[in-house]
Amino acid sequence: MKIPDALTGAIRQAQSVLLVAHVSPDGDALGSSLALARALRGMGKSVSILDKDAVPRIYRFLPGWEAVSAELPDVSGGEPDALVLLDCGELERTGFKSLPGRVKLVVDHHLTERSYGDVRWVLPTVSSTGEMVYNLIRALGAEIDAKTALCLYTAIFTDTGGFRYSSSTPSSFRAAADLVELGVKPWSITENVYESISPARMRLMGMAINGIRFHDDVAVIVVTHDMYRETGTTDEDTENFANLARSIQGVEVAVFIRQTGPESFKVSMRSKGRVNVAAIAETIRGGGHHNAAGGKMDGTLAEVEERIVVALKNARRDSQS
Numbered sequence: 001m002k003i004p005d006a007l008t009g010a011i012r013q014a015q016s017v018l019l020v021a022h023v024s025p026d027g028d029a030l031g032s033s034l035a036l037a038r039a040l041r042g043m044g045k046s047v048s049i050l051d052k053d054a055v056p057r058i059y060r061f062l063p064g065w066e067a068v069s070a071e072l073p074d075v076s077g078g079e080p081d082a083l084v085l086l087d088c089g090e091l092e093r094t095g096f097k098s099l100p101g102r103v104k105l106v107v108d109h110h111l112t113e114r115s116y117g118d119v120r121w122v123l124p125t126v127s128s129t130g131e132m133v134y135n136l137i138r139a140l141g142a143e144i145d146a147k148t149a150l151c152l153y154t155a156i157f158t159d160t161g162g163f164r165y166s167s168s169t170p171s172s173f174r175a176a177a178d179l180v181e182l183g184v185k186p187w188s189i190t191e192n193v194y195e196s197i198s199p200a201r202m203r204l205m206g207m208a209i210n211g212i213r214f215h216d217d218v219a220v221i222v223v224t225h226d227m228y229r230e231t232g233t234t235d236e237d238t239e240n241f242a243n244l245a246r247s248i249q250g251v252e253v254a255v256f257i258r259q260t261g262p263e264s265f266k267v268s269m270r271s272k273g274r275v276n277v278a279a280i281a282e283t284i285r286g287g288g289h290h291n292a293a294g295g296k297m298d299g300t301l302a303e304v305e306e307r308i309v310v311a312l313k314n315a316r317r318d319s320q321s
């Protein structure tokens with residue numbers, strides 16, 4: 001994996017580093033941040049980790065998660081030498097209006113083109129930011145101890161859906177093999193991530209599955225505020241709902257519509273490969289990957305559902321003609 005010299009150079013030179021990942025952090029965002037933080041601290045640097053949203057309960061097995069702060073660090077003594085954006089390539093995705101850092105670096109694997117930062121290392125074909133950070137730590141010559149390995153493995157594991165997606169390449173498996181050699185217990189991570197569903201979340205899932213609507217080969221799964229109230233759940237309990245709807249036989253694209261306000265929704269899309277959902281996400285204030293992308297839409301639920309289904313139909317008609 002070719003890493004820009006400007007990136008490794010800037011990190012080597014920095015004494016203080018601020019790591020920031022995207023809002024609603026997932027396993028890749030958190031695993032990458034925590035792993036890079038540990039490795040850089042091992043090199044004698046002072047590191048802070050920032051995320052606008054709290055660490056979801058299911059990721060609280062990751063060593064060091066308590067240190068992830070939601071508050072911008074005090075910069076009265078000066079800006080950090082380097083800012084590193086992880087698993088996102090733009091300021092908007094971090095949820096902050098501005099971020100301090102004498103040099104601004106981006107380490108990301110999203111398809112969506114952005115221009116933020118002085119040095120951008122963006123590899124859309126790589127499985128995860130975790131896989132990139134694994135290679136970055138190796139290039140820096142820093143140590144990967146068992147805890148760092150656990151964070152990196154979780155990042156790669158979650159972003160490849162447990163090594164199932166087409167993004168799982170020989171280099172992802174090589175990284176994973178190395179991390180297992182360094183002490184990672186795969187089952188322990190599987191259990192934490194995929195086999196620790198709370199009864200309330202399982203009920204929400206049942207309710208959402210019952211309500212799945214089909215528009216030809218597009219499946220729409222919805223979660224509303226009323227459903228959270230009825231089951232005693234929160235938005236954190238909806239992880240992987242979009243994948244659930246995609247897993248249905250004959251479904252090409254799944255759309256997960258999650259209510260965020262009276263007439264505002266978060267829209268997540270998952271494709272089996274024939275439709276590039278990142279391109280559609282760009283039209284709804286979002287972005288992502290070919291097979292997994294998301295954005296935001298306003299209106300009533302019926303309007304949002306109608307608009308996104310039409311957008312998907314149009315995109316496919318255009319790509320066929």
Ligand code: 5GP
Pocket residue numbers: 093110112242267268269285286287288289292293294295296
């Ligand atoms: P999810 O649907 O699980 O929220 O996200 C799927 C993929 O799309 C992730 O890689 C995520 O970064 C990207 N994505 C989801 N929502 C947004 C958004 O609002 N803006 C951007 N730029 N990317 C998003």
Ligand code: MN
Pocket residue numbers: 028029087109128129159
């Ligand atoms: Mn990622």
